Amino acid sequence: MIFNFIFGRRKPAPQGQRHGALADLRVGESAILADLKLSPPVAEHLMNLGFVPGLVVKVLRSGPGGDPRVYRVDGTEIAMRRDLSRNIDVELIGAPAFGD
Amino acid sequence: MSCHAVAPPRDEAGTSYRTIAVVGPPNSGKTTLFNRLTRLRQKVGNFPGVTVEHHTGYIRDANGDEVALIDLPGVYSLIPKSEDEKVAVDVLNGNMPGTPRPDAIILVLNSTNLHTHLVLAARVIALGLPTLVLLNMADELRKQDGGIDVLSLARELGTPVALVSATTGEGLEAVQNFLSSSTPSPEPLELPVVGSTRGYREWAVRVGANAGYRRPATPLWTARLDSIFLHRVWGPIIFGVVVIAVFQTIFALGQPLSNLLQKFLDTTGAELGRHMAPGMLQSLLINGVWKGTGSVLVFLPQILLLFLVIGILEDSGYLSRAAVIADRTMSRVGLNGKSFIPLLSAYACAVPAIMATRTIESKRDRMATILIAPFMTCSARLPVYTMVIAAFLPDHRLLGPFLGTRAAAMLGLYVLGFLMAVTTARLLKSTILKSKDSPFILEMPPYRWPTVSSLGLRLVDRGKAFLYRAGTIIMLVTLLLWAATNFPMHHGQPPAVENSVVAKLGHMIEPAIRPLGFDWKIGVGLVTSVAAREVIIATMGTLNGVDPQSHASDLQVALRHELSLAGAVALLVFFAFAMQCMSTIAIVRRETNGWKWPALQFTYMTAVAYVAAFFAYNIVQHFVH
Numbered sequence: 178m179i180f181n182f183i184f185g186r187r188k189p190a191p192q193g194q195r196h197g198a199l200a201d202l203r204v205g206e207s208a209i210l211a212d213l214k215l216s217p218p219v220a221e222h223l224m225n226l227g228f229v230p231g232l233v234v235k236v237l238r239s240g241p242g243g244d245p246r247v248y249r250v251d252g253t254e255i256a257m258r259r260d261l262s263r264n265i266d267v268e269l270i271g272a273p274a275f276g277d
Numbered sequence: 278m279s280c281h282a283v284a285p286p287r288d289e290a291g292t293s294y295r296t297i298a299v300v301g302p303p304n305s306g307k308t309t310l311f312n313r314l315t316r317l318r319q320k321v322g323n324f325p326g327v328t329v330e331h332h333t334g335y336i337r338d339a340n341g342d343e344v345a346l347i348d349l350p351g352v353y354s355l356i357p358k359s360e361d362e363k364v365a366v367d368v369l370n371g372n373m374p375g376t377p378r379p380d381a382i383i384l385v386l387n388s389t390n391l392h393t394h395l396v397l398a399a400r401v402i403a404l405g406l407p408t409l410v411l412l413n414m415a416d417e418l419r420k421q422d423g424g425i426d427v428l429s430l431a432r433e434l435g436t437p438v439a440l441v442s443a444t445t446g447e448g449l450e451a452v453q454n455f456l457s458s459s460t461p462s463p464e465p466l467e468l469p470v471v472g473s474t475r476g477y478r479e480w481a482v483r484v485g486a487n488a489g490y491r492r493p494a495t496p497l498w499t500a501r502l503d504s505i506f507l508h509r510v511w512g513p514i515i516f517g518v519v520v521i522a523v524f525q526t527i528f529a530l531g532q533p534l535s536n537l538l539q540k541f542l543d544t545t546g547a548e549l550g551r552h553m554a555p556g557m558l559q560s561l562l563i564n565g566v567w568k569g570t571g572s573v574l575v576f577l578p579q580i581l582l583l584f585l586v587i588g589i590l591e592d593s594g595y596l597s598r599a600a601v602i603a604d605r606t607m608s609r610v611g612l613n614g615k616s617f618i619p620l621l622s623a624y625a626c627a628v629p630a631i632m633a634t635r636t637i638e639s640k641r642d643r644m645a646t647i648l649i650a651p652f653m654t655c656s657a658r659l660p661v662y663t664m665v666i667a668a669f670l671p672d673h674r675l676l677g678p679f680l681g682t683r684a685a686a687m688l689g690l691y692v693l694g695f696l697m698a699v700t701t702a703r704l705l706k707s708t709i710l711k712s713k714d715s716p717f718i719l720e721m722p723p724y725r726w727p728t729v730s731s732l733g734l735r736l737v738d739r740g741k742a743f744l745y746r747a748g749t750i751i752m753l754v755t756l757l758l759w760a761a762t763n764f765p766m767h768h769g770q771p772p773a774v775e776n777s778v779v780a781k782l783g784h785m786i787e788p789a790i791r792p793l794g795f796d797w798k799i800g801v802g803l804v805t806s807v808a809a810r811e812v813i814i815a816t817m818g819t820l821n822g823v824d825p826q827s828h829a830s831d832l833q834v835a836l837r838h839e840l841s842l843a844g845a846v847a848l849l850v851f852f853a854f855a856m857q858c859m860s861t862i863a864i865v866r867r868e869t870n871g872w873k874w875p876a877l878q879f880t881y882m883t884a885v886a887y888v889a890a891f892f893a894y895n896i897v898q899h900f901v902h
Contacts, residue, residue, distance in 0.1 A: 223718065230475060
């Protein structure tokens, strides 16, 4: 539990589950952005940066202790904390996509 | 694919533009482009009532007429939610007092990230002003195997479009073409439903596809460097090395430079004074004007060095990575990773540190960082600490040869300042500066080589801003303090210190500071140390007729008569917390564009200092008796 907390890793989603939070993806995994369950100004800001539902997001790297992490959407790399990525829903893609 | 500027559609009526707004998202290279176009022909100003700073630069069109370029703050959208966006929207709509509505717009977009940035283009073009779209970073686009057909994009957008590079100057003749011909207002675009960013984005992808846009690959070097700089082991180690290097630059390089400059100015001042007839005028010129100029100038080496280092870190892209590394630690006090380097610099001096907070995008976090920075133990406190500690604390060994009582006391004062900074940050971030709607979201730009010209321009810009906007206030306060020590005159001669206005002030505040164990002489020291904290030493020297430089131990004896042990502890605590520094007050006023924040900060810090010193005095008093 503490290990998970410190290193920001969760167990991989069980087989068959199609939805998850962006925060639960592992470094290197990709998914499709589904829903930004954030306050309108924050969601708007993220969308202006390129976090638009329907696009592929990839977890690029993780800061020390797993937070914040760096994500890539359509060429833009953005760092955000877990408090945001926990509230961003993604649709899982079966296998890790090549070249995001 | 064409890399050349598209000639703008010409109109026979050759009216030229007087005011052009430069608009673009952050990280589009907008400022580099603005600097490239206007060079040193720039003015810095603040829009009325907001903290947002803006630059106005001047270029000449083909007729030799002057055109003003207004560099608006970097924005991702024109929905006025943040202060930056409000300013941009107000200027573009002609609603900003003192700024005329621009006749045209130069929109700078990052060509390597076009889909995201076209969303802004849609909103800007919809304003209906003649617009030139510059797709910046053409060199990177090409290098990373991307591409776009500018002609098709110009057709899609209904505006002239040029592919440019602000760093190499490629394609910038498009700006001159745009100036010397009048481009008709763009035809209204067929835009998606207003307000839906998703709709805009889909439109942007469609437009990009129609213009044959190929997004470039992520630069290989960025990925490689990130795998080191953001590595779980190497990342923090490299961060530590960089942080020590920054600290050393301002502490071990800037500090001695400032001291050297101070010494030089003091000796020149004394030398100049010798060549003048002694009297009021000589005193005013040397102890007032010259000293005032000096107390402004001594900050320059530290400010310039810090901005050089931060400029390199920011332009190269490392600053964003450093923020990611430091973020987890900083989030514990409610701040984000970008506050780390400014706060660290505050250990040398709060003035450059507060200027450095402009790298923090979040307004609330920036304000919180500005407000807590003066709690960090700056170098001006050290002479005061050293003198008082040496006067009252015998040096015993505490931990063998490693830590003596005096060093421990000094360390304690550092910790005290740090703890108060953390407490204040938590207090601010849970009350007036709550940042629920501005969370930590940080764009990671690719790594780039910083250019000498962009670093140089930044240094000139910051140096000028400090000298003009903060320097005037520092000068004014120095002159006021000079007047306070030299009036009322007695038979045309300045009075002895104990008869001067400043002594009266000391007597006046004596009842207020008596509960802290201070008498009127310390009161005078507190008043004069507003010029700079270490001035209290010179003042105590004058009041006791002792030269603090040559007879330091005599001054210590005099201090022991002045203060009880409890009073000395109270004095140390007071100096740890109080905002006894007009230069800091001046720079906060300049950075926040108003007296509201510096007044609040001064009141708060003085109140904290007073209460803490009161408790310190009474607790020590209790234990000594």
